[in-house]
Amino acid sequence: MFWADKIAQEIKEKRGDGPLIIRDEKTMSGRVHIGSMRGVAIHGAVGEALTEHGVDNEYYYEINDFDPMDGLPAYLDEKEYEQHMGKQLKDVPAPDGKAKNYAEYFANEFLEVIAKSGYTPKYYRASELYESGKMDPYIKMALEGADKIRDIYKKISGSDKPEDWLPLNVRCEKCGKIGTTKVTSFDGGEVEYTCHEDLVDWAKGCGHQGKVSPFGGNAKLPWKPEWAAKWGAMNVSVEGAGKDHSTRGGSRDVANAIATEVFNIEIPFDVPYEFFLVGGKKMSSSKGSGSTSKDISDLFPQEVFRLALIGKDINKQINFEPEGETVPTLYDQYDKIALAHESGEEDDFTRLYEYCQLPEVRKDIPKAFLPRFSQLAYISQMPHVDLEEQVKEMKEAELTDLDKETLKNRLEYVKYWLSTYAPERYKFEIQESMPEVSLSDLQKKALATLADFVKENDEITGQMMHENLHAIKEELEIEPREFFTAIYNIFLNKDSGPKAGWFLSVLERDFVLKRLEEAGK
Numbered sequence: 001m002f003w004a005d006k007i008a009q010e011i012k013e014k015r016g017d018g019p020l021i022i023r024d025e026k027t028m029s030g031r032v033h034i035g036s037m038r039g040v041a042i043h044g045a046v047g048e049a050l051t052e053h054g055v056d057n058e059y060y061y062e063i064n065d066f067d068p069m070d071g072l073p074a075y076l077d078e079k080e081y082e083q084h085m086g087k088q089l090k091d092v093p094a095p096d097g098k099a100k101n102y103a104e105y106f107a108n109e110f111l112e113v114i115a116k117s118g119y120t121p122k123y124y125r126a127s128e129l130y131e132s133g134k135m136d137p138y139i140k141m142a143l144e145g146a147d148k149i150r151d152i153y154k155k156i157s158g159s160d161k162p163e164d165w166l167p168l169n170v171r172c173e174k175c176g177k178i179g180t181t182k183v184t185s186f187d188g189g190e191v192e193y194t195c196h197e198d199l200v201d202w203a204k205g206c207g208h209q210g211k212v213s214p215f216g217g218n219a220k221l222p223w224k225p226e227w228a229a230k231w232g233a234m235n236v237s238v239e240g241a242g243k244d245h246s247t248r249g250g251s252r253d254v255a256n257a258i259a260t261e262v263f264n265i266e267i268p269f270d271v272p273y274e275f276f277l278v279g280g281k282k283m284s285s286s287k288g289s290g291s292t293s294k295d296i297s298d299l300f301p302q303e304v305f306r307l308a309l310i311g312k313d314i315n316k317q318i319n320f321e322p323e324g325e326t327v328p329t330l331y332d333q334y335d336k337i338a339l340a341h342e343s344g345e346e347d348d349f350t351r352l353y354e355y356c357q358l359p360e361v362r363k364d365i366p367k368a369f370l371p372r373f374s375q376l377a378y379i380s381q382m383p384h385v386d387l388e389e390q391v392k393e394m395k396e397a398e399l400t401d402l403d404k405e406t407l408k409n410r411l412e413y414v415k416y417w418l419s420t421y422a423p424e425r426y427k428f429e430i431q432e433s434m435p436e437v438s439l440s441d442l443q444k445k446a447l448a449t450l451a452d453f454v455k456e457n458d459e460i461t462g463q464m465m466h467e468n469l470h471a472i473k474e475e476l477e478i479e480p481r482e483f484f485t486a487i488y489n490i491f492l493n494k495d496s497g498p499k500a501g502w503f504l505s506v507l508e509r510d511f512v513l514k515r516l517e518e519a520g521k
């Protein structure tokens with residue numbers, strides 16, 4: 001069974017027909033790594049599956065703008081941002097000076113990527129949640145249950161909190177920083193705190209001491225109690241998390257214990273999932289480009305992007321190599337499951353294909369001819385080629401309007417890929433004049449024989465050319481590799497290239513003849 005169906009079934013057995021709240025979140029501390037899109041998509045696909053299984057559900061996504069700035073991405077000016085370290089992301093200025101704040105600036109790009117993926121969660125901000133007062137009862141419970149929370153940390157994750165520790169960060173009324181304060185007492189209504197210069201090594205406090213209400217957005221809970229509190233405040237029934245949170249004794253275990261033992265709420269159904277790696281690494285958001293959700297989403301149209309996100313079982317790691325074979329392979333995989341679906345097969349793969357489409361078209365998916373991505377990459381680099389004509393030959397039938405539109409669309413992605421990540425072996429340029437190459441006598445003889453064949457035939461199809469190349473190979477007893485290398489050498493100044501028969505047949509006949517004769521001398 002397809003993984004999303006399996007999870008939906010399990011949820012239905014355990015939680016009934018709903019309505020259920022699904023939730024996920026991302027802290028907007030910088031450009032968002034593609035790994036976070038896996039969470040967006042898994043929660044989205046589970047929501048879609050629940051709907052199909054008759055379970056009423058709503059998917060909420062939190063833009064976390066309430067966390068402190070505790071690290072600086074490499075692409076930002078350190079001098080400019082140093083002063084803001086320790087402030088909440090909502091209080092840090094946007095890098096472009098236009099967006100409402102730092103968090104919104106990065107959210108803008110990420111929300112565009114989510115829109116492209118076709119998942120449609122309802123968005124809310126962490127600041128709104130705190131300011132609405134919905135977190136207040138949990139803040140109170142956490143402060144009053146500080147001893148219990150301390151014990152839970154000790155018991156589950158083995159971390160020691162000092163005797164006087166209180167699970168709260170207050171925003172300093174003087175300097176506005178939240179990462180630098182330590183709460184020292186709670187009297188049921190207000191907390192006393194000190195803003196320390198050296199509490200953390202990533203931000204400097206101002207030394208202010210104050211007393212303030214911890215409610216209504218003046219303070220925030222530390223991450224693990226906060227996670228549990230959000231489940232309560234948002235009435236969450238389903239929430240998964242990446243592998244890094246889901247290890248034994250990890251943040252999920254701690255949050256679970258706080259939820260049951262301190263807040264007395266039901267733990268959401270967990271959907272733990274593996275990493276989405278880029279180039280074998282789980283790069284942090286602080287690193288440069290190439291692995292952000294935007295970078296990866298730019299490589300695919302919606303349906304193939306969805307395949308990249310949900311195509312693997314959630315307990316399997318995705319390793320994405322933008323500069324390797326990942327991109328053409330993913331398009332090939334998409335075409336394969338599309339074909340299987342069209343032929344009426346029904347298995348996990350055709351179900352996956354349905355999930356690559358938006359729910360509203362899933363029952364009646366429009367059928368378009370999908371020209372192979374790598375083939376299109378080659379054709380698009382050939383001068384004087386009628387693309388539609390070539391694709392018509394691939395299809396062996398006339399192209400419909402939808403075929404043409406699909407071709408146009410896919411071609412945009414081919415061109416983008418060729419100009420960005422495509423490996424060298426996919427790129428070529430027809431050499432206008434004969435490159436400097438050294439050919440053996442046998443290679444020359446083969447090329448001269450090929451020239452004769454071109455001379456004798458006015459119209460040569462790819463198939464004819466292919467058969468003739470084979471015949472010459474046999475006749476002259478030349479190794480295929482030796483022969484083809486000679487062809488690629490003289491036309492592309494490279495040792496490899498697209499399928500030779502097809503390649504030669506789409507070049508201008510006179511040009512081919514002249515080059516072969518020149519090389520065969």
Ligand SMILES: [Zn+2]
Nearest residue numbers: 172175195206
């Ligand atoms: Zn301060």
